[in-house]
Amino acid sequence: MVDKYQNSIIKVRGLTKRFGKFTAVDNLNFDVSQSEIFGFLGANGAGKTTAIKILCGLSSPSEGNAEVAGFDVYKQTENIKKNIGYMSQSFSLYEDMTIVENIRFYGGIYGMPLTLLKERTNHMLNRLKMTEYANKLIKEIPLGWKQKLAFSVATLHRPKIVFLDEPTGGVDPITRRQFWDLIYEAIDIGITVFVTTHYMDEAEYCHRVSIMVDGKIAALDTPDNLKQQYNAKSMNEVFLQLARKK
Amino acid sequence: MKQLLAFLRKEFLHIFRDYRTMIILFGMPIAQLLIFGFVISNEIRDANIAILDYSKDYQTQKIKEKILSSGYFILTVDLKAENEIDAVLKAGKAKLVLVFEHDFARKLEKTGKAELQIIADASDPNSAEILSNYTRAIVNNYMIGINNGLTTKTVVFTEPRMQFNPGLKSVFMFVPGTMALILLLISAMMTSITIAREKEMGTMEVLLISPLRPTQIIIGKVVPYFLLSFINAIVILALGFFVFGLPMRGNLLLLISESMLFILMSLSLGILISTVSKNQQVAMFISMFALLLPTMLLSGFIFPIENMPLALQYLSYLMPPRFFIVIIKNIMLKGTGIMFVWKETLIILGFTIVFLIASVRKFKQRLE
Numbered sequence: 061m062v063d064k065y066q067n068s069i070i071k072v073r074g075l076t077k078r079f080g081k082f083t084a085v086d087n088l089n090f091d092v093s094q095s096e097i098f099g100f101l102g103a104n105g106a107g108k109t110t111a112i113k114i115l116c117g118l119s120s121p122s123e124g125n126a127e128v129a130g131f132d133v134y135k136q137t138e139n140i141k142k143n144i145g146y147m148s149q150s151f152s153l154y155e156d157m158t159i160v161e162n163i164r165f166y167g168g169i170y171g172m173p174l175t176l177l178k179e180r181t182n183h184m185l186n187r188l189k190m191t192e193y194a195n196k197l198i199k200e201i202p203l204g205w206k207q208k209l210a211f212s213v214a215t216l217h218r219p220k221i222v223f224l225d226e227p228t229g230g231v232d233p234i235t236r237r238q239f240w241d242l243i244y245e246a247i248d249i250g251i252t253v254f255v256t257t258h259y260m261d262e263a264e265y266c267h268r269v270s271i272m273v274d275g276k277i278a279a280l281d282t283p284d285n286l287k288q289q290y291n292a293k294s295m296n297e298v299f300l301q302l303a304r305k306k
Numbered sequence: 307m308k309q310l311l312a313f314l315r316k317e318f319l320h321i322f323r324d325y326r327t328m329i330i331l332f333g334m335p336i337a338q339l340l341i342f343g344f345v346i347s348n349e350i351r352d353a354n355i356a357i358l359d360y361s362k363d364y365q366t367q368k369i370k371e372k373i374l375s376s377g378y379f380i381l382t383v384d385l386k387a388e389n390e391i392d393a394v395l396k397a398g399k400a401k402l403v404l405v406f407e408h409d410f411a412r413k414l415e416k417t418g419k420a421e422l423q424i425i426a427d428a429s430d431p432n433s434a435e436i437l438s439n440y441t442r443a444i445v446n447n448y449m450i451g452i453n454n455g456l457t458t459k460t461v462v463f464t465e466p467r468m469q470f471n472p473g474l475k476s477v478f479m480f481v482p483g484t485m486a487l488i489l490l491l492i493s494a495m496m497t498s499i500t501i502a503r504e505k506e507m508g509t510m511e512v513l514l515i516s517p518l519r520p521t522q523i524i525i526g527k528v529v530p531y532f533l534l535s536f537i538n539a540i541v542i543l544a545l546g547f548f549v550f551g552l553p554m555r556g557n558l559l560l561l562i563s564e565s566m567l568f569i570l571m572s573l574s575l576g577i578l579i580s581t582v583s584k585n586q587q588v589a590m591f592i593s594m595f596a597l598l599l600p601t602m603l604l605s606g607f608i609f610p611i612e613n614m615p616l617a618l619q620y621l622s623y624l625m626p627p628r629f630f631i632v633i634i635k636n637i638m639l640k641g642t643g644i645m646f647v648w649k650e651t652l653i654i655l656g657f658t659i660v661f662l663i664a665s666v667r668k669f670k671q672r673l674e
Contacts, residue, residue, distance in 0.1 A: 118515060141515060146512055146515040147512075154319075156319070156324065161316075164315075168311070169513070
């Protein structure tokens with residue numbers, strides 16, 4: 061058991077969070093290893109957001125333990141914050157600032173040295189084919205671009221883990237596919253991806269998937285194993301079966 | 307520190323990109339001051355008056371000259387008989403009629419008493435009051451002049467002396483009031499809106515997850531607006547001084563420090579508002595409703611606190627601008643020092659601390 065998870069970058073043991081009498085997160089246990097794409101699924105209100113908040117160091121658990129990038133979620137939230145990246149469904153770019161200004165801002169608040177920041181900015185803009193639009197305001201560029209840009213910005217400081225909270229809300233499947241190309245590139249350079257999504261086609265792209273129901277993890281395995289186990293053709297069917305069970 | 311600088315640069319970008327807000331930010335105080343200073347004025351110049359002089363002697367002649375050369379009055383009709391008075395007032399040809407009794411000079415010299423009747427058109431009670439006060443002040447002045455020469459007997463008039471603002475210049479009221487209002491509005495509204503905007507856009511989450519500390523976020527939000535408000539304060543003071551001739555009798559440094567304290571208080575109020583509002587609209591609404599109206603009505607800016615019903619007088623103690631207005635007036639008009647405004651200063655400081663503690667508590671609650 062210990063050997064299997066030796067290089068796990070997120071360790072969660074008995075993690076519980078209560079708000080008054082309501083238990084939002086109930087005794088979670090899982091590990092995520094380096095360079096893994098870990099899908100974190102669940103219906104709205106299943107406790108995903110609360111769990112992510114704890115793992116990002118924004119909120120303390122009521123019970124249990126968790127380590128993120130080797131740091132304790134109770135005492136070392138400062139260290140956790142330095143080693144993770146975060147992208148939410150709202151993309152979190154400033155609409156009234158240009159592409160380059162947004163990149164500089166995020167580089168700045170993560171304390172990146174200016175030369176490194178410039179080098180990565182150029183590389184990133186090349187990769188995204190946005191170099192000539194570097195001085196365009198965010199509000200002038202299409203949604204798909206914003207999304208790719210937001211992901212690249214969230215990984216600009218090369219975090220150990222990047223948390224993606226429903227990163228592909230509101231975009232078409234083709235743009236979603238292109239977005240996943242970026243995710244694969246990120247794991248190639250050793251970044252771990254922790255992603256929540258509503259889209260079951262995206263769940264298929266994950267290495268392993270956990271499905272939360274009512275604050276508990278109801279299933280956790282590779283997409284193929286899960287489909288076999290539940291005798292389902294797609295992840296969507298697996299999800300529905302689990303959600304109906306309750 | 308480097309992180310904070312990156313954050314500050316971003317804040318200034320927001321401010322300078324949003325030129326409409328910039329116009330409001332700097333245009334509003336100037337426009338408001340000019341409107342209050344020139345248009346809505348309690349001060350009366352060149353009011354039309356009529357005079358009915360039964361005596362026509364050297365004394366009445368001198369008094370008339372004094373009154374007409376004061377700049378406040380213009381003689382439109384020289385009346386002959388009492389029955390004309392009503393008509394003149396009704397026709398609006400004069401706002402005020404002065405009636406000198408028969409044998410004015412003789413009575414004054416013999417008995418020391420003579421009668422000057424002031425009949426004012428009180429359909430506009432405010433200007434009637436002001437005009438009759440002006441007249442009494444001028445006549446009193448004249449009498450003091452004669453008595454100095456003549457000794458012994460004096461003519462007794464009630465004496466409404468307008469201390470510190472002898473011309474009853476309303477702009478002296480409006481500059482301190484406008485300054486308090488503008489600083490409070492800009493500081494509180496702008497900070498609460500920009501923080502609420504981050505929440506609405508979802509960027510606040512990212513900021514909180516980043517290595518930035520909550521205090522750094524708050525400092526980053528406060529510093530730019532502190533600077534802007536400070537520039538505004540200087541602009542308002544300069545306008546008051548150069549355009550409206552407002553005196554600066556006290557210590558300028560003290561006034562500036564008090565203004566900075568007041569700005570800080572307003573900023574902490576803004577942070578508090580932002581912690582309880584979900585989006586920009588709510589923040590804006592709270593700032594307007596909770597700040598603009600009560601400040602206009604209850605701080606003594608427009609309506610004197612002494613004239614309010616008792617319940618409202620107590621309510622006005624909850625208005626921080628009330629105390630700031632007292633401080634400005636004391637320093638600028640009366641030239642008093644910290645010894646006379648320390649109480650008000652402490653009260654504003656108290657408000658600041660309460661607002662800050664409440665915001666930090668709310669901020670932490672929200673994170674949980």
